[in-house]
Amino acid sequence: MKWGKRILAVWLAAALALAGCSAAADKSSSSLSNESGAAADLNLTVKDKMEATQTSQQSEAKGSSNAAPASQPTAQSGAGSQDSGVGEQQGAGFSGMGTDQEGLNRKLVYKANLTMKVKSYAEAQAEIRNLVTLSGGYILQFSENSTSREEGGNFVLKIPSAGFSTFLKELEKIPNEAIQRNVQAQDFSEEYVDLEAQLKAKQVVEARYLEFMQKATRTDELVQYTNELAKIQEAIEKMKGRMRYIDQNVAFSTVEIRLYQPGSSLDISKSDSVFGRSRDAMLSSLGFLVGFGQGLLVFIAGFIPIAAVGLVIGVPLWIGYRRNREKRIARAEEYTRNMQAYRGSLPPKNDPFPTVEPEEDEDSPDKTT
Known part of the structure; x- marks a missing residue:
């Protein structure tokens, strides 16, 4: 019986020893698994950090003005994620993006x-011109019309955007x-941001x-490089332009104004009388x-x-023509005289048809006896 109890005690001691060894092995394996998981997490964090850094560098190379401020806080929070974890890294990234959106410079073009x-x-009209001068703007275009029904004009003004609202309030006075x-506005913010990003990338x-x-x-x-x-x-200059x-x-904001006064030129009643119409007719004739x-x-x-050029050229021509004409007339007269003298020097020819003179009638009453 004593030996049986001793053997049972030995078996119990051996079982307890085996149980303790298995617990220690489990603890060591769990610690090893924890260490391997921590190492994997550490490797993942380092990998994320490297990817965030590469993303930040690529964003800076592209010159994106709206992505760069967001990537910088992300990279900074990634560098400190070894102590704070991935959740804090993501929170820092969103907060940085929100700050960038709040500080975005809007490009708004106003037109009234x-x-x-x-x-x-x-x-x-005089008041509008004074307001434009005081506001520091200028008149881009002006046209004026006056009819029997109304008198008016159209203005196209350029006013500094800082005093745009003040100028409109003064106009109402x-x-x-x-x-x-x-009043309407056109937003060029998105286009301007894209142009800045493209410009930085091109540079x-x-x-x-x-x-x-x-x-x-x-x-x-x-x-090849030169081309x-x-x-x-060329693309850079277009973007800058x-x-x-x-x-x-x-x-500078644009302000378009149509100004008119109805019936301002209907002052015809004073010319309805006969005297007025006569005066208008006389003035029209004089005009x-x-x-x-x-x-x-x-x-x-x-x-x-x-006329001066004609006289300079025509007078000598006319004088030359007169002289030539006189010479031709003199030559013709001389030729005529020579022909008459030549004919007078010739002997008379027998006329085959002699001229018969009529005989006078003795009984004619005209004959004197």
């Missing part, structure tokens, strides 16, 4: 259309009977081609005579140079 019915067109206003390519040209050793390579560089520089155009339109005299003077003034 106003139609004003005023009491005095002359005073309103001009004495008027009715006013219509329409990077331009710098690379300049380096290639400096390192080129063959003529064909140099010619490609010319195309890139478009950006300057947008900046100028953003800096016609004055216009005819002016036209005649203009014609004479224009004809004088032609």
Whole structure:
């Protein structure tokens, strides 16, 4: 019995020892698995960090103005993710993008259309010109029309965008009977951001081609680089021109104004009488005579140079013609005299048909006895 108890105790001790060894093995295997998982997580974090860095470099090379501010906070948060984890990295990235959107410089072009019915067109026009001068703007286009029904004009103005709202408020203070206003804006922000990104990318390519040209050793390579560089520089200049155009339109807003005064020129009642109509007819006749005299003077003034040239050329020709004509007449007269003298010197010829004179009648009453 004692030996049996001892053997049972030995078996229990061996079982407990085996159980302790298996627990230690499990602990070691779990620790090894934890260490391997931590190593994998560490490798994943480093890989993510490298990918974020490469993405940031590519974004900077492309020159994207809206992606670069977002990638920089992401890369910075990735560098500190060994202590804070992936969740903090993503949160930092979104916060950086939100800050970039809030600080985006908007490119808005404002345009206003106003139609004003005023009491005095002359005073309103002078007031508008004064407001344009005070605001620092300028008149881009102006046209004026006056009929029997109304007198008015059209303005196209360029006003600095900083004083655009103030200028519109001052326009409303001009004495008027009715006013219509329409204000609209056009957003060029997206196009401007794209142009900036494309410009930066083109400038990077331009710098690379300049380096290639400096390192080129063959003529064909140099010619190829020169042609490609010319195309890139042309594209860069087009982008810069478009950006300057947008900046100028953003800096100055456009204001179109139609100003009119109805019935301002209907002052015909004073000329309804007979005296008024007679006076108008006389003034019309005088105006016609004055216009005819002016036209005649203009014609004479224009004809004088032609007449002077004609005299210089025509007078010598006329004198030469007269002299030649006199000479021809003198030669003809001399020839006639010579022919008459020649005929007189010839003997008379027998006339085959003699002229018979009629006999006188003795019984004629005209004959005197």
